[in-house]
Amino acid sequence: MSDNSEYTPAKIWQWDKNSGGKFANINRPIAGATKDKELPRGEHPFQLYSIATPNGVKVTVMLEELLELGISEAEYDAWLINISEGDQFGSGFVEINPNSKIPALLDTTTEPGTRVFESGSILFYLAEKFGRFIPKEGRDRTECMNWLMWQMGATPFLGGGFGHFYSYAPTKQEYPIDRFAMEVKRQLNVLDKHLADNQFMVGDHYTIADMAIFPWYGGLVATELYDAQEFLQVQEYKHVKRWAKEIDARPAVKRGRRVNKAWGPEEKQLLERHSSADFE
Numbered sequence: 001m002s003d004n005s006e007y008t009p010a011k012i013w014q015w016d017k018n019s020g021g022k023f024a025n026i027n028r029p030i031a032g033a034t035k036d037k038e039l040p041r042g043e044h045p046f047q048l049y050s051i052a053t054p055n056g057v058k059v060t061v062m063l064e065e066l067l068e069l070g071i072s073e074a075e076y077d078a079w080l081i082n083i084s085e086g087d088q089f090g091s092g093f094v095e096i097n098p099n100s101k102i103p104a105l106l107d108t109t110t111e112p113g114t115r116v117f118e119s120g121s122i123l124f125y126l127a128e129k130f131g132r133f134i135p136k137e138g139r140d141r142t143e144c145m146n147w148l149m150w151q152m153g154a155t156p157f158l159g160g161g162f163g164h165f166y167s168y169a170p171t172k173q174e175y176p177i178d179r180f181a182m183e184v185k186r187q188l189n190v191l192d193k194h195l196a197d198n199q200f201m202v203g204d205h206y207t208i209a210d211m212a213i214f215p216w217y218g219g220l221v222a223t224e225l226y227d228a229q230e231f232l233q234v235q236e237y238k239h240v241k242r243w244a245k246e247i248d249a250r251p252a253v254k255r256g257r258r259v260n261k262a263w264g265p266e267e268k269q270l271l272e273r274h275s276s277a278d279f280e
Contacts, residue, residue, distance in 0.1 A: 024170075032094060033090060035086075037093070054219055055101075059122050063076050073109075088101065096115045140203065146209075157184065161179075
């Protein structure tokens with residue numbers, strides 16, 4: 001049922017009521033910590049604070065891919081940040097990411113430790129640190145960065161736009177769903193045309209661009225993201241589906257999708273990273 005009733009914005013917006021929707025209890029117009037809560041710390045070089053949303057999966061896939069190559073220096077402890085309960089507003093988390101969004105990473109191999117936030121920045125940081133999954137120079141490197149930045153700029157229309165109004169908003173409204181569905185289908189068409197001539201986002205090179213794009217757009221065409229496959233007619237994008245299926249079959253991707261996943265109705269499960277064998 002659509003709610004197309006007319007809305008006239010006030011002259012000055014005020015935060016005077018709950019906005020409704022799935023995440024209304026944690027939405028607010030101010031930044032900073034709302035509670036004192038230190039973050040746990042494990043024994044491995046990297047401390048990851050996250051949850052297995054598409055943005056979180058980007059980073060766990062990257063770390064698992066590094067471990068798949070035998071790079072033990074990429075071992076990490078993964079700590080669940082339950083965004084539904086506002087863990088991202090704890091003082092410890094805000095120290096690592098003042099924007100209060102997952103994922104957030106702490107590299108303890110530097111002194112002092114290096115905080116890294118924003119999923120694209122984390123992927124780039126790890127790729128540079130270990131010299132993997134990013135072309136070293138030339139046109140391929142630029143192409144990798146082109147598509148990484150494309151994902152960061154395009155996906156808000158998918159997640160905060162289409163996903164919110166199609167799945168999470170308190171009422172179904174035709175205008176925003178129609179507007180963002182159109183844009184998401186355009187984005188899928190962009191990917192489909194590119195992948196018609198490329199195995200991965202950068203030719204035949206599997207890179208951080210694939211890791212960034214797959215959890216969102218691969219999830220949309222191949223898994224349960226927003227349960228919108230029929231609505232968006234994703235079978236039309238056969239090259240995206242081929243690419244998504246190939247990436248989803250990678251062992252490191254399978255492991256990465258399981259880390260920091262909230263299991264069960266209470267969403268309390270904590271998965272701590274100790275070795276690559278833990279998720280075999």
